[in-house]
Each structure stands twice: as C-alpha cells, then as structure tokens.
Amino acid sequence: MEYNVTSISSTAFTINTVSRWLNYVLAIPMIILGILGSILTILVFTRQSSFQRNPTIIYLLAGAIMTAIHLPTIYLQSILVDGFGLGIFNTNDLACREHNYLLYATTVAAISFPCWAAFDQYASTCREASFRNRWSSIRVVRAAITGTIIFWTIVYLPMIFFSGIDHNICVLTNIYYRNLNDFIVTPLVYTIGPLTFIIIFTRRTIQNLRAVTLTNRRDHLTKQIRHMLIPQLIILALSGVPFGLQNIYFNLTNDVYKDSLRQAIEHLFVQIIRLFYHFNFVFTFYIYLYMSSEVRKVLRRITTSSRKKSIEGSNTDSIVLQTLTCDNTSRDRLF
Template sequence: MSSAAAAATINTIAQWLNYVLAIPMITVGFIGAILTIIVFKQQKLFRRNPSIVYLLSGAIMTTIHLPTVYLQSILVEGFQLGLYNTNDIACRERNYLFYVTTVAAISYPCWAAFDQYASTHREAKFRHYWSSIRFARLAIIGTVIFWTIIYFPLIFVSSSINNVCIVRDGPYRIFHAYILTPIVFIMGPITLTTIFTLGTIRNLRSSAFSNRHDRLAKQIRRMLIPQLIILAIFGIPFGIDSVYQDITRNVQKDILRQAIEHLFAEITRVIYHVIFVSTFYIYLYMSNDVRKIMSRLIHRYIKKNDVVPFNISSGKAISMRIIRSTSVSNQYR
C-alpha cells in the first residue's frame, strides 16, 4: 500500500471516530449534564453542600462546552466543514471558548476535592470559612473570571492561516504551549487531586473526625474520587499531544505522518471528553440519593402520562394508563 493510500485510510478512520464515538458522546454527555443539574437542584440538602455546588457548576459548564465547542470540532473533523478553519472570527471564538469552558469545567472537581479537605479539617475556623456556600460561590465566580482573563489574549493571537486555525507565534504562544497547557492538563489535576485527597484521608483518620462520617459526605466522596481519577489520568494524553503539536508545527511532514498525527489527536480528544461525559453516570452508580431522586423523577414522569377519567354514575375517579395508538388501532380491527 502506498503512503497516499495509507494516509487516506487513516484519515477515514479519524472521520469515523467522530461518527461512531464523538457524536454519541456529545449526546450522552449533554443529557447527563442536564440530568446532573436537575438532580442536584431537586434536594435542598444537596444545594446546601459546597462540594455539590462545585460539581453542579461543572455540569453547567459542560452543558455549554459540549454543544458549542466540541460539536464545532466534530463538524470540522468529521464532516469537513470549514467553520473555524476558514474564518478568523470563528477561529478566535472557538479557541477562546474551548479553553475557558474546558479549564473551568475541570477546575470545579478540583475545588470539590479541596472542599472535602477543608470540611474535614481539625480547626473549626478553617472549616467554617473554607468549606462554606459563601466561599464556594466566590470560588465559582472567581474561577470563571480568572480563566477568562488568562485566556483572553487567545482572541488576538488566533487566526486562520492556510485553512488551519492556529495560535500565531509570539510570547503568549510559548507561554500557552509550554507552561499553561502542561500545568492545566497534566500536572495541575494530578497534583491538586492527590494533595487534597490524601489530606482528606489524613483528616478522616484523625480522632477529631472519627464520628463525623455522615452519609451524605460519604456519598460525595464516593462520587468524587472516580471523577478525580478520570480527570487526572485522561488529561495526560491530550496535554502531551498539544505540546507535541506545537513543538513540531514547523517540521516538514509527509502525508502519512500528518494522517497518523491527526488520528492520534482525534483519539486523545475523544479520550479527554470522557471526563465530561462520564460524570453523571458515575454519580448515578455511586450515590444512593442520586438513584432515588432519578427514580422519583421517572415515576413522576410516568404518572403524568396516566389518564384519570371521572366516572359520572359512581362519582369516582378511575385510573387508566394511556394506551398507545397502535394498540388501540389493533383492538378495533
């Protein structure tokens, strides 16, 4: 097989990754994020817990990221539409929104891990200040503002050149590629989640907190730990690929190498978005309260589809389940 034929085959595989995996992932992830918001807002106890408030904020950011940013990437890579590769304004919007929404979304589980550490701290003053709804709200707003400012220069240094959306050469590109990206996607999540998780375990083992293992706190930790593990591990390939792409951006590459690198980039992007897609289903599996709330919501939805006609002769309501149109038509044949 020639290099051109091999490259064409690899590019076809990369396209099919978008059809087979990426599109279903957006759908499942978006539904999961919406359900997370609904479930967490159903119970007052959830709304008063700072860790849940952080996770709720992450779900809200996911509902923005998946349809507005990841969908653009699928349309470009899977369906060969121009969008941000052919228009400077679209390129700047895509790069800016991609990093702000992505980094904000992965920051909130790290804040939740910090809250678990703070809420189990020995000092009451430390707990009351750092593990509070007031501080959580400040942290959530501050996180968005911080990343909005940090990535603001992307609006001015992004452009479409030769039908490719890139970050132009300059000091910010170097800062973004070799400092910000490794910290945000590789070292930061691993370091923060490890420090706060180990700190929480150490606090829980202390005698001061031997009797503070309430049921909700245990469930939150059960939900949070798998999410943090996925966040810490699945971001590594994406971060490495981003740095590699920048290092080799000026290297002459044949079509086969370009195809292989493009396929690897698509694989790392799909792997990375597992972070966004899996959260609700982790919560559903790990938390009894989440399952109970979902059960009540489903039961409530089913009850809305029941018809309760009134029997005039007896004056009693008769409960009758809706009969599908196909069943009715079959009955009178």
C-alpha cells in the same frame, strides 16, 4: 519509488477514514450522552435540598453547567470539522477566534470545579472547626465559583486577538503567545496543576478521615459524595497528561516536514486523545448514578413525577374532549 508513494497515500487515506469514523461511531454518541448527563446532573442536584446545602455538590453542579455549555459549543464544532469536513472555525476568522477562546475558557473552568471539590473534601474533614467553618461554606463556594469563571475569562482573553486562520487551519498566530500557551500555561493548567491539586488534597482528606471519625447525620451522604468524586478525579488526572503534552509536541515539530502518512497518524492520535479527555465531560453523571444511591433515588423521583404529570395531562385532555363532545351532542339535540 512510485509504489512507495502510492502505498503511503493509501495507508494515509485509510487512517484518515478511521479518524472520521471515530467521530461518527464514538464522538457523536458521546456528545449526546454528555449533554443528557449534564442536564440530568443539574436536575438531580437542584431537586434535593441536602444536595443544595452541600458545598462539594455545588462545585460539581457548577462543573455540570459548564459541561452543558462546552459540549455543544466546542466539542460539536470539532466533530463537524473532523468528521464531516464542515470547516466552520477553519474558514471563518470570527468563528476561529470564538472557538479558541471558548475552547480554553470553558474547558479549564469545567476541570477547575472538581479540583475545588477535592479541596472542599479536605476542608470539610479538617479537625479544626474554625478551618472547616471558614472554607467549607456556601459563601466560600459561591465566591470560588464566581472568581474561577472571571479569572479564566480574563486569562484567555488574548486568544481572541491572537487567533487566526493559517493554511485553512485555526491556530494561534502570535508565536510568542503560542509558545507561552503550549510550553507553560497548558501543561500547568491541564496536567501539573490538577495532578498536584488532586494528589495533595485527596491525600490530606484520607489523613483527616483516619485521624478522626466524624459522626453526624450527613455521614451517609458525605461518603457517597466522596465515592462520586474520586473516580472523576482519577479520570481527570489521567486524561490530562496526554492532552497537556500534545501541544508541546506539535509546537516542537511545527517546522518539521511531515508527509501525508505522518499527518494522518498525528491526526488520529489527536482524535483519540480528545475522545479520552472528554470522558471528563461525558461520563461524570453516569459515575454519580452508579456510585450514589441518593442520586438514583432523586432521579427515580423526577422520572416518576414526570410520568405522573404526563398521565394527568392526558387524563385532563380526555375529560375536556369528552365534555366538548357531550356539549356538541346536547346542542345537536336542541336543534
């Protein structure tokens, strides 16, 4: 019996070590890549006039901005807790409330914008001109983005009041709200909603494209945007299923006794699911870069422009330094 207990503890320790190393080896590089990618997405999409006028791109730009907020404020906190044992939101009540609120509000807002982009692809390919002009316009995009942020900001306000620390873990303390969130809101928002939205509007977009051939000078860019969006939507749909179901599992097994081995295994799966789900936030820019020659062209232009400015700045400093040296030399000769 003592041997079994020792063996279980040893196995649990090994699994917990693997969980920590997932944060060291994968999560930290993913955060760096994700933040860099979101910044580059913002730069690329705001430097090209054709991008600025495209409703789908504006939705994706809003998603990149939300990602730039989510990764350092939420995902980084989780890595500090699970990888380095720095229990920020597990030891401070205010940090716990802030973490839970921003966790849900920023995550759901970020995954909403690719869904809006899927809808815009359907609207922009619709055969009815009145429908296209009404729903695929910059005015509608701005209203949808503003409304989405306000909506999720209000929906998740109870997180601030119903979050707290229980046994050194940041949890939802109100059982009724926790059940509502775990069994209804989270599966609907993270799994059922995005899957339904993506399937319906992607299918209708394909039907529209088969029914009519739109020929205009923006066709090339439109096809590239579609190629950029589809892989992102596939990742979003696939990763949302396990992420949406994990809360249901933990809620149902909340009162079940779990030894150290089971806790370690569950914690490892949480780390893996969280890593997989954050593919949505980390790799979107690199999908855009691979799928679109327009994105690569704008990025090269930005890089070249920055390099030229750096060289010009160095030359200017050199000229100023030479001028000062000559002036000092002339002054020395006068005296």
